[in-house]
Amino acid sequence: VAANVQQMLIVIAPKPVITPILLDSYLVAAEALNIKPIIIYNKTDIGIDTSFIEYYESIDYTVIQTSTINQLGFNTLIEKINDKISVFVGQSGVGKSTLISTILPNEEIKNQSISTHSELGKHTTSNSTLYHLPSGGSIIDSPGIREFGLWHMDKNKIVHGFKEFRPLIGQCKYKNCTHTHEPECALINTVNKGLLSKERLKSLQYLIQKF
Ligand SMILES: Nc1nc2c(ncn2[C@@H]2O[C@H](COP(=O)(O)OP(=O)(O)OP(=O)(O)O)[C@@H](O)[C@H]2O)c(=O)[nH]1
Ligand SMILES: [Mg+2]
Numbered sequence: 001v002a003a004n005v006q007q008m009l010i011v012i013a014p015k016p017v018i019t020p021i022l023l024d025s026y027l028v029a030a031e032a033l034n035i036k037p038i039i040i041y042n043k044t045d046i047g048i049d050t051s052f053i054e055y056y057e058s059i060d061y062t063v064i065q066t067s068t069i070n071q072l073g074f075n076t077l078i079e080k081i082n083d084k085i086s087v088f089v090g091q092s093g094v095g096k097s098t099l100i101s102t103i104l105p106n107e108e109i110k111n112q113s114i115s116t117h118s119e120l121g122k123h124t125t126s127n128s129t130l131y132h133l134p135s136g137g138s139i140i141d142s143p144g145i146r147e148f149g150l151w152h153m154d155k156n157k158i159v160h161g162f163k164e165f166r167p168l169i170g171q172c173k174y175k176n177c178t179h180t181h182e183p184e185c186a187l188i189n190t191v192n193k194g195l196l197s198k199e200r201l202k203s204l205q206y207l208i209q210k211f
């Protein structure tokens, strides 16, 4: 699926609740693969946490608010996917397939609303499928996942994927700093000064310890 993909549309929603670590894993993967990430905040009709998205916007990620119920955000979304190859990713149930069927109403796309036997937490899309856009470009629907493996990625590459922390790399006291507990860690110091997000540092620490 990854071949030729230019954009990663990372779908989040108020329900199922956002897992920041999952979002940050996708962002790290996109940075490493040199694919442009775009965050789609779907289901805005059931509420939205603006403080959460404001931080991502402040570090120059594009966030598009959508709702497939009241058709919100589709002009902006279609503008972004036009003439590009984009893959929709994100947790199961955030609305990836529903977004695609709203963009392409003539395609038959399986989503949870038409799958009568689906229960909460069941995955609906089981294979990745590519759809061509009439205006040029294509979009790929992918199965939802709960956890994301940053396979084979070394720790430096993971830190590098947190782009707002990138300028601080090499400024820690210890060369082999793990950015978890060391004194005079440039990343921890910057977060303690309130200049960067504590949550994002938590994701970074979690991911470098895990992989
Ligand atoms: N309230 C609300 N519900 C939505 C919206 N978009 C999708 N849904 C609902 O969310 C549920 C899941 O939608 P899907 O499109 O199947 O989700 P998915 O991300 O493709 O899930 P997987 O294929 O399992 O990964 C369905 O019941 C949709 O009707 C929205 O904008 N607002
Ligand atoms: Mg789906």
Ligand SMILES: [Zn+2]
Residues within 6 Å of the ligand: 172, 177, 178, 179, 180, 182, 184, 185, 186, 187, 188
């Ligand atoms: Zn450090």
